Amino acid sequence: MPTEILMPALSPTMEEGKLAKWLKAVGDDVSAGDVIAEIETDKATMEVEAVDEGKLGKILVDEGTEGVPVNTPIAVLLEDGESESDISAAAKPANGNAGGAASAKGDGPDVTGSLSAEAPRAPAAPASGPGPAEMPDDQPPEPDVPEGTEMKQMTVREALRDAMAEEMRKDEEVFLMGEEVAEYQGAYKVSQGLLEEFGARRVVDTPITEHGFTGLGVGAGMAGLKPIVEFMTFNFAMQAMDQIINSAAKTHYMSGGFIKCQIVFRGPNGAAARVAAQHSQDYAAWYSHVPGLRVIQPYSATDAKGLLKAAINDPNPVVFMENEIL
């Protein structure tokens, strides 16, 4: 019986993606593990591997199509002896156990196993639907924006990247460090393109040692540099809290104001989707209790860009918490 290949969810927050490229053509033989297509997710371009074998019978979604929802059938695989005529007979009741979803990384229950019509369509943000870019619709107009100003649509992640890039262009002492910020382009794709523009001296991949690299960043800040320390998520900053609180926040006071530390600690914070208690914490209240820290939680792309630029220019340590789901 022909097997449907479904649009896979390739990240925990992906709801739809662009079918960037087909790497197999109709009629090609496909073995399990073959890369059959490239899909652009909200974070990166990923390869899709087949999980079943057969012959590619029909492509249902052309390459270049954007906004393909997760779990949409994108192609049909034929078993030996089947032909295209079998597809119409079998394809439509797709609510059954098609089970042909491809998975790039074996992401688990999201993409493999039984998929039904009600299959959860990727971890949904509350009030899912419009992405952050469309959000300004429900917001009051900015009072200080002159009438007729042309507004630009931008995701929060682009806003964060642009804020860092603009400040790094202006000030040689601003640099970014953290896990996967350089060659991987950011675990959440926030630092995309920064390595290319600023080089490895100013976009620094660190080992996975939050306590150590946070202390190192604070020391660089005390020596007068303006570090941006990215945490992959704030959950992991708990290992580094001693350096954030005891070294970064308190030293200014304990030195009578003579030691400054102009540093931004930033990264996603708050509940994510279906990742259990260790990866779902909101630290806003914790950090807000610490004298010497400024604590920021931007919501929209506009806020994210403006506040991150302000944070980088603030002479104090700033804890800048981005929303895990935006």
Add this chain to the structure above:
Amino acid sequence: MTEDTPVIEAEEAVAKSADTEAADFTVEAYRHAYEEMLLIRRFEEKAGQLYGMGLIGGFCHLYIGQEAVVVGAQMAMEDGDQVITGYRDHGHMLATGMDPKGVMAELTGRASGYSKGKGGSMHMFSVDKNFYGGHGIVGAQVPLGTGIAFANKYRSNGAVSLTYFGDGASNQGQVYEAFNMAELWRLPVVYVIENNKYGMGTSIERASATTDLSQRGRSFGIPGEQVDGMKVEDVRAAVTRALGHARSGEGPYILEMLTYRYRGHSMSDPAKYRTRDEVNEYRTKKDPIDHVRDILVKEHGVAEDDIKSIDKSVRETVNAAAEYAQSEPEPDPSELWTDVVS
């Protein structure tokens, strides 16, 4: 390692190095070292006295016995090199040239202290003298000092960060996270481990699975050596080597200074964990200041009167600092709310 006492190791280190290290240590260098070490000794004795009189509050960790370490290291440093350390920090401040009046005034919590009376014994800084504290969390200064080295490399300023910590801190996890990044990125940092044999009241043998701390960087490829930290000339020579290594772009270097503190961990330490004989052995046979004084008098023929005039001038400096620290005003209570953010 387990059978030998650390004292004997230090003697062996001297035997190895004495011929070469002492050779280029001039009479002027000895005189300078004597004066600097004596200043720290007398300053700390006075601090202990003021503490006993209730004029210094809070914690107060004295440096007596370890003077040769910071003085020898400072003699090897170049302008621009930075120093950062933990909470036994008065000696480092004086060695970097910070004003004894400002340090003592901070100890007594006065507004004219280095931190306006808001830092106390463990938290003083001087950007002018490249002294970055003064940190109260064991081991925290190691990533911080590594970050200062990162800034040096970032700016290509040719400076090296001297990052001090003790045998107690050498078991902290963040120390090894810092070691890894320092070697990975070839940062200009020299780690000076002041091994005074006791992390608070726990001897190194009871706290550390391996007690040769100079080799703690081995798994990262960081070279290290043990140094007789009671001999200022050995310290200067070793720090000169280490600084050269770090400054040339070869990355971090570890120096384990074998030293000893005569006083307790802090003022409230009854020192039940070691014998009086052990302390007296160091005081009478290994004292770093007596060692230099002997060389000045016996080998260089410096007159006793010359030595006494140094003693007198140091005592006057310390007394002036103590008077200053008692006569200056305390900070206004409104200072509680300043310097929280800038």
